[in-house]
Amino acid sequence: MSEALLHVEGVSKTFESVRAVNDVSFNVGRGEILGFLGPNGAGKTTTIRMILGIFRPDSGTIHCALDGASGEVPKERTGYLPEERGLYSDAKVLELLVYFGELKGLTRTEARQRARTWLERFDLLDWASKRVEKLSKGMQQKIQFTASILHRPDLVVLDEPFSGLDPVNQNLLHEIIGGLRKDGTAILLSSHRMNLVEALCDRIFLIHNGRRVLYGDLEEIKESHGEHAVAMRFTGDGSELAQLPGVANLRLEEGRATFTLERHVGPDAFVRNLPESIEIRALSVDRPPLHDIFVRTIEGRVS
Amino acid sequence: MKLGKVIRWELNQSLRSKQFVIVTILIPVVIGLVAFVASRAIGGKVDASSEPPPPFIIGMFLAFILFLGAFMSGVMTMYGVMKEKQSRVVEMMMSSVSAWELMCGKLIGLGLAGLVQVIVWSAIVYVGAGLFIPISLASLTLVHWITYPLYFILGYLFIASIFGTVGASIKDIHSGGAVGLAGAIPYLPMMFIWLILDKPDTLWIRIAGFFPPFVPGVMLLRIGATPIASEGTRFVPTWEIALSLVSLALGTLLMMRFATKVFEVGMLMTGKSASLRELWRWGRSKA
Structure with missing residues (x-):
């Protein structure tokens, strides 16, 4: 693992007197997959939303080391796969992908080209001009995934990326995520499927009641839990x-x-x-x- | 940059939707039929030598069409914002654009779609009514040509942002409640339409014309009605027009900001609808 890309330092967030996230710190390096775990309502989504700039932390800082400079996390260089499907259901598949790609700074042609390549890889090219609502859950998940990485982000946040996928597609996605890691993408993977986390992650961060309870190298954590x-x-x-x-x-x-x-x-x-x-x-x-x-x-x- | 893309997307999506096509074509056809039947019922005598319609008719027509169009696209905005909240597309969008860009993009994009609608309606009315009575826009002066579009567009955005706020604050379509009534405020002047047309220079009407929610309704009617109704002054004083426009522009900007804030807070609260008091708090909170 090289120099860390994402730095989260002492971040807290309170909603209407509920402390959702309490003094959380961690980092994610290039070419690393950090498993971001915790029971429901532990503060995972809140933390993810702060990383993606959907809202600001009350205290603490989140910054990115990119191009030799450190600064706020730029939206063009992050990708997000939310846990629940986040697609316009009445839009057409290819058009929607192009739109999301454009919002991340791609040109129309670039976005279209890349979207087609990914659709082909996911065996969905025949569905390019169909409406999203016509697609099965698993197909939508693949579209959602494509939307999160189309612009080749430096940091990807994947929330339950395998949900709704059959074993064949799980393997395919597994392989693709491995490829992203190889290319030096920093990946934050949130999931309740421990076997997948074990198979993919280098390190894990376990959050509970808004606080860190475990953080470190997966192998070492296992070793220490003898x-x-x-x-x-x-x-x-x-x-x-x-x-x-x-x-x-x-x-x-x-x-x-x-x-x-x-x-x-x-x-x-x-x-x-x-x-x-x-x-x-x-x-x-x-x-x-x-x-x-x-x-x-x-x-x-x-x- | 991104704002432009959001606008284009929202415009395209709504122009292509079935509801839009139906409403754009169907409404003027129905209205035309009703008018036709009504004119037959009262004798349907067409006086070919009649004067071109005075400005107040056009002002009235614009006010009507503004409120109808703003209502249509307002409801579309409300529905769109609500759906976005429910379907969680909002998280995808917010990881790419700011809440302000998203809200503005929706309001302007859907507003442009509404404008297309209004132009189609106007064209149909112009051509359709022209078959029975001579219609000319000759009676419109420069003042009308400048002020009508401004009141129209700003009024449009103002009303649509109210609906956007409502959409951002409710859980589903069945829970409009007290908050939903806010959308009706700009429509109040239409209840006094005859009073405004009859005595457009009355003090309370002049005062209402500076209050943002009432500006579009009051001023569209007043400016059209003044030349025929009042004897002393031929036009609404320029400073009143300017002040009402500034007031409406500021009001629209505030309303759009308010809608954005409510949207930012409201998108996290998918489980419940906001009360008026909560709405006020959300609208002023820091994200």
Whole structure:
């Protein structure tokens, strides 16, 4: 990751006595995907809207390092894919894309050319002159995505980009987002789908009640939330498992067991110490899924 | 730059919509038919030697057409702003343009569409009525040619921004309520149309002519009516015209700013409609 592009520093925002965002700081670098996570109503959308200049923070600063100078985030160089569909439903697909592209500073011809290229890539060229409302949810999502990146922004904010997409299109979008990262785009990805966040993000920021609760490298966060998750299939009654050092939260079913490893026992030590009496048919040892870290962190805060 | 693009988009979208085509063609046809039937009913005698229509007829016609057209495109603006709020296109737009550009673009774009509508109506009336009575614009003086368009366009924007404010403050089409009534204020002078035409120089009418919401209605009628009705002065004094125009221009600008502010705050509150008191607070808040 090179020099950070977007800097959010000590940002707060209050609506009618509700503190939506409270002293939040983070940055996003070029060629980096930052996972922006949090439960519903945590302050994600408010933060995103402030980054995009839809409204101003009460305190703190948001700025962008572009072309060697630091300043306000220029609207022409950011792209936004809102969580809910934001398209004029009675407009025609290509015209709408051209319009959004023009508002981001493209010329008419440029915008049309690029829109056609993207429509082709998304296999939607036949729909170019149809009204948006005729398109399926997934198709509209692809149009929405195209609108957010048509002008090749330096910073893209993607809010639930995979919603409504079938697995084939999810793969396609996954690939495209990877391409953007490779080209040096700074990407802020907000999603509730932890598996996707795990697959795509370099770092994550977890916000809760308007405050930061977790921020850092995804791998490191996983490392620090030590407990490994083990799932195994075996023959035998498996009663030995309970005796093994470090085994916690054991759940035994007919020939199947899931449990976590306490922090002091690494997967390496665990596998070496497995008694021969257990005949293993399948075994997976994994670091805790982000899903569990998310739930544990938030629930820990609530109680 | 961006404002121009928003204007062009809004204009194009509305010119192409079905409702627009229907309203533009259908309304004058219906009115024409009614007028035709009415004229038959009262004898339908056409006096070929009659004088060209005096300015007050044209002023009256313009006032009517202004209010009808402003109402149509006002409702379209209101509906557009409301839909934008509901569909969340607003977030897409606001990440590209400012609220002011978006609101102005809508008001002006839809206003231009309304102007097209008004021109079509006027042309139909001019040609259609010309078949029965001689119509000439000869009685219009320079004052009329300068002032009518100004009152017309500014009045138009003023009324449309009121509707825009209403659209930005309500949750859906069923919840206009007290706020929706604000759109009716500029229409009040039309209730006193005969008083204004009869005695255009009465003090209270002159005073009402400086108050932005009433300017278009009062002045369009007054300027047309003055030459025939008053004996001493032939025209409305220039300073009164100038003052009313300045007042209307400032009022329009304020109203547009107010609409923008309400829009900025209102777009976040998709779940509820604003009360009058909230509206006032929204309109003055800092974004």
